[in-house]
Amino acid sequence: MIRLPVNYQIAATYLSSKLKQTIVAVLGVTFGISMYVFMNSFMSGVNLAQNQLAFSTLAHVRIYNDRPADRSDIVSRVFPKTTIANIHNSKIIKYTDGIKNSSEIIHYLHTIPIVETVAPEVNINVFFKNVGNRVNGTLSGVDVNSEDQLFKMSHLMDKGNWKDLAFRPDGIIVGVELAKSLSLKVDDNLNILTADGVSHTYKVIGIFRTNLSSVDKSKAYLSITATRQLLAENADYVTDIQVNVIDFKLANQLVGEISPLIPYKVESWSMANAQLEAGSNLRDVIAVAVSLTILIVAGFGIYNIMLMTINEKIREIAILKAMGFSGFDIRRIFLTMSSVIGLVGGFVGMGLGYLVSRLVNQVPFNVAGLATLPMDYDPKDYILAFGFGLITTFVAGYFPSRKASHVDPVTIIRG
Numbered sequence: 001m002i003r004l005p006v007n008y009q010i011a012a013t014y015l016s017s018k019l020k021q022t023i024v025a026v027l028g029v030t031f032g033i034s035m036y037v038f039m040n041s042f043m044s045g046v047n048l049a050q051n052q053l054a055f056s057t058l059a060h061v062r063i064y065n066d067r068p069a070d071r072s073d074i075v076s077r078v079f080p081k082t083t084i085a086n087i088h089n090s091k092i093i094k095y096t097d098g099i100k101n102s103s104e105i106i107h108y109l110h111t112i113p114i115v116e117t118v119a120p121e122v123n124i125n126v127f128f129k130n131v132g133n134r135v136n137g138t139l140s141g142v143d144v145n146s147e148d149q150l151f152k153m154s155h156l157m158d159k160g161n162w163k164d165l166a167f168r169p170d171g172i173i174v175g176v177e178l179a180k181s182l183s184l185k186v187d188d189n190l191n192i193l194t195a196d197g198v199s200h201t202y203k204v205i206g207i208f209r210t211n212l213s214s215v216d217k218s219k220a221y222l223s224i225t226a227t228r229q230l231l232a233e234n235a236d237y238v239t240d241i242q243v244n245v246i247d248f249k250l251a252n253q254l255v256g257e258i259s260p261l262i263p264y265k266v267e268s269w270s271m272a273n274a275q276l277e278a279g280s281n282l283r284d285v286i287a288v289a290v291s292l293t294i295l296i297v298a299g300f301g302i303y304n305i306m307l308m309t310i311n312e313k314i315r316e317i318a319i320l321k322a323m324g325f326s327g328f329d330i331r332r333i334f335l336t337m338s339s340v341i342g343l344v345g346g347f348v349g350m351g352l353g354y355l356v357s358r359l360v361n362q363v364p365f366n367v368a369g370l371a372t373l374p375m376d377y378d379p380k381d382y383i384l385a386f387g388f389g390l391i392t393t394f395v396a397g398y399f400p401s402r403k404a405s406h407v408d409p410v411t412i413i414r415g
Helices: 006-017 019-054 102-110 144-151 162-167 176-181 224-231 248-258 274-312 314-322 327-360 379-405 409-414
Strands: 061-064 115-130 133-142 157-160 171-175 189-194 199-208 219-223 240-245 265-268 364-367 370-372
Touching: 006 019, 006 327, 019 274, 019 327, 019 379, 061 248, 102 115, 102 240, 115 144, 115 224, 133 144, 133 176, 133 224, 144 162, 144 240, 157 162, 162 171, 162 199, 162 219, 171 176, 171 189, 176 199, 189 224, 219 224, 240 248, 248 265, 274 379, 314 327, 327 379
Parallel strands: 133 219, 171 199
Antiparallel strands: 061 240, 061 265, 115 133, 115 189, 115 240, 157 199, 171 219, 189 199, 364 370
16 A cells, blocks of 8 residues: 655645535635636637627638729829919729739639638629619629638528529529518519619529628629629629638738739738727637636635634644654645645536536527527636646645744744
């Protein structure tokens, strides 16, 4: 039978002699770590759900032909500032629409390792008309397979099949709210009117739902070939190139890499939607702040319990020092106690945090396409919780143990 060193035996005796105090200390660590795990799992789940919802219609990087620079005040660029000029109704002229040589740009993007999907689009503002009803919205001509890889459109279909769009030049897929506004159902006809006065009628072959009201009530999809024919454009014409990378956090890296090489506006999702990134970062900060506060409170509880134990065992500590135990031995005894409390509380806390997360993950939450409250089970959260728990308990045990190591046995025994 293996016998523990004397210091560890004494620590085990102190822990078991005041079992209620030990259990309270363990429960403090357990509660702190379980809440840390739960809060981080919940906030990570909310961020993932928010990102999935946002990226259902938002690419990581967008390439498009932006408005030209303001060159209306050309006099000040050529003549001295003292020159008197009288210019009325100056204009900003855009000489080209869309993206030229789109196939070359798409081919180049496919050669970049971090690029996952590239989808060309032809987007135009149109009027959707059905008998007397008319709604302003956006018509997107898309490459069916690329768009499905980018936004998982086949999973967003309420009615119809997304893949059918590739084989139906006369077919159109509309948002669910747009269909309601125009009283449309599958196999109905829908008239499209462009800003140039071109009108064409298509047959509704599907209805999609993104759970983003702004999209569902104003957007429809055609095949990219049919859209080019509607606009009388060539087979290389696109207005946008949408790009997804292997991790959306690498979007700015891609922008920095390709911007000097592509003569068009290259914009990442964070540039276009700074509030989305700010909201995600703010939720992370709140989760960490709340979780660390809980752990610190638990640490103060352990500190008080260890301090009470030392005060109760002060004569025994004095006797131990009189028997030859050094200050280092005394510190080891109480640090061992706090470490055991941290280890037991840590393991139990991780299990309890996982259980609470699972239970909350079953709570119904029928909002924006979610069935239950979102939750993420990232092993990193459990490792961090356990690490913070151990650090907190170690610090909480260190200061009382240092006080115990400085006890003067002569003064205590005489007193």
